[in-house]
Amino acid sequence: MQLTYKPFELELKHPFTIAGFSRTYTPIMLVQIAHEDYIGYGEASMVPYMGESHKTAAAFLQKVEMEQIKYPFDNALINAYLDDLWPGQPAIKAAIDIALHDMEGKIKQQPCWQLMGSSPLLMPVTAYTIGIDKPEVIIQKVKEAAAFKVIKVKLGRDNDKELIKTIRAVTDKPLYVDANQGWTNREQSLDLAYWLQEQGVLLIEQPFDKADIDSNAWLTQRSPIPVIGDEAVQRLPDVAKAKGVYNGINIKLMKSAGMYEARQMILKARELDFSILMGCMSETSCGTLAGAALAPLCNWVDLDGPFLTKNNPYQIPAFADGKWVLSNEPGLGLYH
Numbered sequence: 303m304q305l306t307y308k309p310f311e312l313e314l315k316h317p318f319t320i321a322g323f324s325r326t327y328t329p330i331m332l333v334q335i336a337h338e339d340y341i342g343y344g345e346a347s348m349v350p351y352m353g354e355s356h357k358t359a360a361a362f363l364q365k366v367e368m369e370q371i372k373y374p375f376d377n378a379l380i381n382a383y384l385d386d387l388w389p390g391q392p393a394i395k396a397a398i399d400i401a402l403h404d405m406e407g408k409i410k411q412q413p414c415w416q417l418m419g420s421s422p423l424l425m426p427v428t429a430y431t432i433g434i435d436k437p438e439v440i441i442q443k444v445k446e447a448a449a450f451k452v453i454k455v456k457l458g459r460d461n462d463k464e465l466i467k468t469i470r471a472v473t474d475k476p477l478y479v480d481a482n483q484g485w486t487n488r489e490q491s492l493d494l495a496y497w498l499q500e501q502g503v504l505l506i507e508q509p510f511d512k513a514d515i516d517s518n519a520w521l522t523q524r525s526p527i528p529v530i531g532d533e534a535v536q537r538l539p540d541v542a543k544a545k546g547v548y549n550g551i552n553i554k555l556m557k558s559a560g561m562y563e564a565r566q567m568i569l570k571a572r573e574l575d576f577s578i579l580m581g582c583m584s585e586t587s588c589g590t591l592a593g594a595a596l597a598p599l600c601n602w603v604d605l606d607g608p609f610l611t612k613n614n615p616y617q618i619p620a621f622a623d624g625k626w627v628l629s630n631e632p633g634l635g636l637y638h
Contacts, residue, residue, distance in 0.1 A: 342405030399560025458484020
């Protein structure tokens with residue numbers, strides 16, 4: 303196994319603003335793993351709040367001893383090896399995991415969705431995310447989302463209703479909302495949840511700080527809309543901890559350390575009767591296809607990276623009727 307990697311800056315079409323910060327690009331580490339005649343592709347998308355960077359990713363990759371990874375892959379063993387190597391760093395671990403799954407699919411001549419036990423016929427529609435912005439920019443973003451059947455709106459500041467009203471002035475599409483831990487008042491959050499239901503909102507992501515378990519559970523028990531844990535649910539052990547606190551969980555490969563653990567999280571979530579949102583960071587087509595391979599196992603999907611960025615190094619995957627179209631190509635089905 304030969305590992306190579308390249309730092310990359312994924313530029314956003316618009317400055318991306320959520321409750322806590324704003325950014326214009328996302329640091330990416332593009333990873334390739336070669337074995338015999340096969341090459342697997344992976345990526346790490348390192349958003350600021352997760353604490354990873356090009357520097358930490360490179361330092362981690364330099365510690366990886368590729369002779370520890372052999373085919374046929376024992377994904378549980380590989381996962382444990384990477385976790386033992388360095389705590390945290392889930393995005394760069396995901397890059398290795400995705401590349402290995404891409405390679406495994408190519409070796410077996412199977413698409414990754416088949417390796418995951420998914421069915422393309424069960425692919426949910428995916429949401430298009432609109433960050434916090436001025437009304438005129440919000441309207442422009444809604445126009446750019448014409449191909450989508452669902453819109454996800456970032457909330458968490460003092461103008462939440464204004465953002466929703468601006469969107470409702472130009473579209474009646476169903477909405478998801480994500481407060482990104484920005485809400486602080488329980489009664490106000492409940493009033494807002496009922497108002498959001500009237501506005502056609504289908505779910506609320508991470509309303510309160512992830513450490514404020516009591517407030518998140520309080521709203522979940524009373525909200526007319528499902529409340530989904532995001533920042534509070536990162537790795538497999540977090541799924542069981544979310545029971546009684548949220549109605550569902552948001553799984554992102556860059557939090558779960560890749561496809562293997564994401565699938566384990568899905569299985570555990572089903573066991574606990576959670577609804578599941580397959581989400582993403584700002585990602586290229588590589589991370590998007592990895593998430594899409596698991597998306598048919600979920601209730602909702604938010605995999606919009608290729609539509610929110612402007613220098614994707616790969617082709618945008620097939621997209622139709624508001625959904626990603628899974629191909630029968632071996633591995634991820636990724637093309638330059």
